[in-house]
Amino acid sequence: MKKLTAFSLGFVLVVIILGAYTRLTDAGLGCPDWPGCYGFLTVPHAEYRVEKAEMRFPEAPLDHFKAWNEMIHRYAAGILGLLVLAMAIIAIRRRRAGVTNKPYKLPIGLLALITFQAALGAWTVTMALQPVIVMLHLMGGFTTFTLLALLYMREAEVPIPLEHSMVPLQKIAMVALVVVIIQIMLGGWVAANYAALACTALPICEGNWWSRLDLLGALTVPPADNYEFGVHNYEQRMTMHVFHRIGAFVVLAVMAKLLWSMWQRATTEWFKRMTLVLTVLLVVQIALGVTNVVASLPLLIAVAHNAVGALLMVALVILNYSLVKIKQQQKEVSHG
Template identity: 50%
Template structure:
């Protein structure tokens, strides 16, 4: 059971990375139908199938590279879904045999991954509606997080005696998770609306950005038939980008403050190691964010920015889980 969950965590992270890569290569509509691609389980390759696909979708002729990016993401997501079904079935079977095994959490993960599949379908059928795209991103992070919590529960991590010096810090780690999830959502909203390059200078934005700031417009959803490449004005996209940077500053300051406080007050070597890991991953994430601006969103850097965000969330969950287990 634990090995299955560990494999599923790795697979969920791969799906998140592939989803980011698909989005960043503008391949979200590489296949305009769902769950197949131009009516096929594989991307059409023969001349006859390509001709048939182009006739079926004259407004979106086949682009093989984008189609493969989209379908590879779907294949891995389907494999993850199948693995989670197996995990839920094994957990139910173990419980029926009287073994001490979580059942509610695997079932919750199964429900989440089914809903995640529906969001994947709506991403295509609603032509990259930003709310759905962002929800799909958050759904992926939620599934990954729940799988990690399940792994921690199955691992029965040995927690040493309580440290009274940090008794009140467990709730602050939860606040850190909430802030981080909010920042991930801001990043997803920025990416879903193609606003990642709306600001090209540091530390905030170029020009008279404050005069163009439009918070209401930035978080609106204009009516459109297709949301590919974005439908918001420059001012609205600039506001999205600026809000994401503000969020990054807030999360960075909060997590660094939490790390310093915990490191100096705790006597637990385990918690100190988790705190150091958190600072390392946080620093890497900030460096990737800055690189996205300085080097105009390189594909590998932007993709890793999503992956490291997922890793940072897992580290925060590990920290919170460890401290809550201690009390």
């Protein structure tokens, strides 16, 4: 179970990266049906299959590059689903065998989440990239990554040092996690509405952006038959982007406070390494975000921005989990 969880933990990051690559190459509708592609299990290449595909979906011309991007992501997501199913089966068998000191609810919860993720993947296609569905699909992937990280820590029984000086940081650590999650959601909303290039100047946006904000329009989704390439006007997309930029400053301020406190308090190797990891991830994420703006969203940089955001979120979850465990250990010692 531990090895399976470790492999799944690495594999889910691959799935997240593939999902970001699919979205950023405009391949979300590379296959207009689900779970297959133009009615086939693989992307059609033979001439007679291509003819059938065009007859089935005359409104969606076949683009092999985009179709393969989409199908590779689906294959990887399917493999991840099988891995999570295997973990759930192992957890059920262990519980039936009388093993009660190993995670049970978490693997079952992961299976429920991955099933919902599959449904979101289907709706992403059938609802023609509806932005709310796209953002929920992104957050579902990040949540899967997070829960797998927690499952691995419990399966591997990762030892957390009883460092009492870190407990007072629990509140700021939780605030940091919340603002990072909100920032990821804002970024997902920007991506889902194709607003990543709505602002091309630093630090916020070009011109008198404050006078053109349209918050209501930015938060609503106009009815449309197809949401590919976005349906909002410039002011609405600019508003999405501006709030994501402002969110970045909030994240930077909160994370700076947390990391400064951690550098001052950490004495054990565990928390020193965690402080270093969080610092590096934050610096890299800021650099990637700035590069996206000044270089007009290079594909690899944009994909990396997505992946590092997931890693930052998971690292903060592990930090919060560690602080909670320390507090629990303190209570057990005091009551013992």
